[in-house]
Amino acid sequence: MSEVEQLPDHRTRLEDRRQERFRRVEPRGKRVHTARERVEMLVDAGSFVETTPLRAAHGGGSGVVTGWGLIDGRPVVIASHDAAVASGAIGEVMADAIMDAQRLAISRGYPIVYINDSGGARVPDGILALHGCGGIFALNVEAQRRIPQLSLILGPCAGAAAYSPALTDWTIMVKGQGHMFLTGPDIVKAATGEDATADEIGGSRLHTETSGVAHLEVESEQEALESARLLLSFLPSHVGGEQRIGDAVPANPRAVEALPGLVPEKASVVFDMNQLIDGVLDNGARLELMPRHAGSILTLFGRLDGRPVGVVANQPACRGGILDAKSSVKLARFVEFCGRFGVPILTFVDVPGFLPGTVEEGRGVITHGAKVLKAYVDAASPKLTVVVRKAYGGAYIAMGAKSLGADMTWAWSNAEIAVMGPGGAVALLHRRALAAAEEPAALRDELAAEYRENVARPYVAAEAGIVDDVIFPEETRGRMTDALRMLTHGEGQR
Numbered sequence: 001m002s003e004v005e006q007l008p009d010h011r012t013r014l015e016d017r018r019q020e021r022f023r024r025v026e027p028r029g030k031r032v033h034t035a036r037e038r039v040e041m042l043v044d045a046g047s048f049v050e051t052t053p054l055r056a057a058h059g060g061g062s063g064v065v066t067g068w069g070l071i072d073g074r075p076v077v078i079a080s081h082d083a084a085v086a087s088g089a090i091g092e093v094m095a096d097a098i099m100d101a102q103r104l105a106i107s108r109g110y111p112i113v114y115i116n117d118s119g120g121a122r123v124p125d126g127i128l129a130l131h132g133c134g135g136i137f138a139l140n141v142e143a144q145r146r147i148p149q150l151s152l153i154l155g156p157c158a159g160a161a162a163y164s165p166a167l168t169d170w171t172i173m174v175k176g177q178g179h180m181f182l183t184g185p186d187i188v189k190a191a192t193g194e195d196a197t198a199d200e201i202g203g204s205r206l207h208t209e210t211s212g213v214a215h216l217e218v219e220s221e222q223e224a225l226e227s228a229r230l231l232l233s234f235l236p237s238h239v240g241g242e243q244r245i246g247d248a249v250p251a252n253p254r255a256v257e258a259l260p261g262l263v264p265e266k267a268s269v270v271f272d273m274n275q276l277i278d279g280v281l282d283n284g285a286r287l288e289l290m291p292r293h294a295g296s297i298l299t300l301f302g303r304l305d306g307r308p309v310g311v312v313a314n315q316p317a318c319r320g321g322i323l324d325a326k327s328s329v330k331l332a333r334f335v336e337f338c339g340r341f342g343v344p345i346l347t348f349v350d351v352p353g354f355l356p357g358t359v360e361e362g363r364g365v366i367t368h369g370a371k372v373l374k375a376y377v378d379a380a381s382p383k384l385t386v387v388v389r390k391a392y393g394g395a396y397i398a399m400g401a402k403s404l405g406a407d408m409t410w411a412w413s414n415a416e417i418a419v420m421g422p423g424g425a426v427a428l429l430h431r432r433a434l435a436a437a438e439e440p441a442a443l444r445d446e447l448a449a450e451y452r453e454n455v456a457r458p459y460v461a462a463e464a465g466i467v468d469d470v471i472f473p474e475e476t477r478g479r480m481t482d483a484l485r486m487l488t489h490g491e492g493q494r
Contacts, residue, residue, distance in 0.1 A: 021053055025084035030177045031117070031155060032221050035065045035082035038115050038154065042078060042225045043069030051104070055097055063094040063122075066101040068110065071229055074237055077105035080115035083155055090161055091122035095132020102139040109238035111148040113228055114168065116178075120159025133160040140167035147238045148341065150231060152224045153178030153204075153214065162202075169337055170231060170289060171214040172224045173204035180207060180214065209292045212329065216289060230287050234301040234308040236341055243342065243491060248282060248306040251477055255279035259473040265414060267352070267390045270316045273298055276348060276388060277311060280304070280477045289334065294327035296320070299334040304346065305481045307488065310338035313348035314399065316389075323395050324355040328368035331398075332375040339379025344484055347400035350389040354398075369398055376404040382487040384480050387411040387458065387467070393419055402466050408483040410476070411458035411467045 027034055033041065040048055048069035055062045063085040068077045079101045081088035090098075098114075105112040121129040143149050144167070151165035153173040157180040165171045165180065173180070181202030188194050188201060200206065207214035218224045236243055250256075255278035262276055281302040288300035295318035300311050312331060314321030323331075338345045354365060376383065376398075384407060385400040396417060402409045411417065461467040471479060 017054060028083065029155075031083065034084065035080040035115065035117070038221065038225065039065055039067070039069070039078050039080045041222065042113065042115075042228060043071055043076065044073065048078075051100065052097060055093060062097045063088055063091060063118075064097050066097050068104065071232055074232075075108070075110045076232065077101050077108075077110050077112040078115065079112070081117040081155070083117045086122060088118035088155065089120060089122035090118055090129055090133055090136075091125040092128040092132050094122070095129070095136055099132070099135050099139055102136070102143060106139070106143050106146050109147060109241065111150070111232055111235065111237060112143065113150045113152065113232075114164060115152045115154055116157040116161065116165060117155030118158070118161040119156055120161050130160065133163070136164055137167055140164055144169075144340075145239065148232065148235050150228050152228060153180055154221050154224060155179075156184075156198075158182075158184055158202075166213065170216070171207075172216045172218060172227050173207060173214045174221055174224050175204045175217055175219055177221075178204055208290070212290065212293045212326065215293075216287075217292065227287065230285060231301070233285075234287070234303075234310075234343065236343075239341060241341075243308055243488075245308075246303065246306040249284050249303070250282070251280055252278045252283045256474065256477070259476070262473065263350075263389050263412070263414065267416070268320075270320070272317045273313045273315045273321070273348060273350070276473075277302070277313065279473075280346075280348075280480065281309070281311070282306065290330050294324070294330045296322050296324070297327040297331050299330060301343075304344075304477070304484060307344065307484060309344045309346050309484075310334060311346045311348070312400065314350045316350050319355075320352050321350050322352055322355050323369065323372075323398060324360050325363035325365040325368045328365065328372050328398075332368070332371040335372070335375035335379055335400075339375065339381050342381045344382040344384065344488070345376075345379060345400065346480065347383070347385040347406070349385065349387045349391045349396070349399040351391055351395040351399055353393045353395045369394065372398045373404060376400055376406075379405070382484060383407050384483055385409045386476055386480075387415045387417060388473070389414065390416045392416075402468075407487055408479075409467050410469050410471045410479055411461065412473055412476075413458070413470055415458045415470075416452060417458055417461050417467070 024034055048067055050067035063082050065080040065082055068075055079098045121133055149168035151168045151171040157165060159182060162180045162182055179198045179202045185196055185198055185201060188196055204217040208217040216227060218227055255275055259279040263271055281304055284303055286300055286302040290299055296315055298313040298315050302309060302311055312334060335345060354369060383400055383405060397403060400406050458467055458470050462470050
């Protein structure tokens with residue numbers, strides 16, 4: 001029989017293999033979409049190219065869909081666990097496929113998105129599975145130095161599988177559907193006697209509110225994929241890559257109008273820092289990360305003058321904007337990430353200090369606070385800082401001070417910068433006079449007002465060159481825009 005006559009049999013076999021590989025298996029449980037559908041929803045329509053689609057382990061497919069596509073026209077690599085194959089467990093073949101995707105992303109300088117839906121290491125593969133998991137982790141670490149890595153938790157992410165998201169930059173979890181834990185409810189029950197559900201051990205609420213292991217909780221698979229696209233829109237494709245600059249959009253007009261009277265005169269009266277940010281940044285899409293964890297610090301991406309920026313701010317509406325161990329970890333992580341990828345860092349300061357007490361000292365607040373200092377010093381991206389009300393003690397330094405390498409710093413005209421607040425300073429400096437006074441409260445108020453005007457007001461810092469200028473609130477956007485244009489002249493593409 002001639003080769004021409006044999007060709008149809010070969011075509012049939014290939015077509016059969018493709019049909020089997022691409023056959024849709026109805027998602028189980030709360031899952032809505034298959035592994036391949038998730039990828040196709042993530043990338044620009046029709047842009048996904050699967051790599052090694054016929055790769056298979058014994059008894060089925062590889063358990064993962066890998067390839068590359070475009071997001072807003074830029075290449076992105078994706079690895080999507082296929083829960084229809086051995087519950088997405090990571091075996092030798094699956095690990096090899098993921099590592100190939102990681103190497104592609106690292107070598108080309110493309111971001112990588114991991115869509116996690118895995119029960120952990122594949123038990124029948126034994127040590128080969130564990131060896132493969134270790135290889136994935138090693139490449140996670142290598143990728144940290146080169147490209148953004150996002151993890152989406154759209155199902156279980158258990159056992160060894162849970163370490164990979166912890167080695168990536170940002171993790172997004174679907175409420176009631178995504179779970180991350182080293183040991184599941186059954187093993188926990190057998191080992192400790194503790195009765196706990198999957199949500200209690202590793203649900204999205206636990207990890208986005210308490211542990212800080214995950215950074216954004218969303219309601220659906222669709223929202224998780226959309227959030228990943230939005231997050232990538234603020235980032236370059238790789239370390240040293242061009243920033244994507246859009247058209248400048250004016251700040252929210254109502255927020256701008258409210259800026260002059262937004263911050264209360266009394267340091268003890270709260271306000272919402274989001275309203276201040278609304279009056280400075282471009283009025284457009286933003287993404288806050290870790291919004292429900294360590295709420296005294298805000299960390300978010302937005303744009304100023306069309307350029308992506310990372311924003312760090314104390315939140316007076318939550319615990320007065322104080323710093324503690326958890327907020328320090330959150331802050332340091334965000335600043336380090338922005339610095340690594342050249343995203344300008346805007347810092348808005350209203351901080352009473354670090355939270356005192358045995359609990360915080362026991363949590364290692366000194367070490368975690370020091371990590372904030374290191375993150376700012378190491379960050380090579382432009383750093384602009386504004387003291388909008390109070391900035392006391394070591395917390396003033398930690399919030400992007402000039403001494404840590406801020407390129408430009410300003411203070412609003414009602415700001416206070418000092419070693420400690422007026423109340424504490426007066427109690428320390430004038431304790432004998434206060435003890436002897438007939439009306440100590442009146443004397444305390446008088447001395448505090450004197451301290452505030454003569455020591456804490458920002459003109460002392462401005463005269464020393466520690467603050468570049470004292471400004472009115474409504475001048476903030478213009479000053480930051482001018483500084484950012486100067487610091488980034490000729491960089492990025494519109």
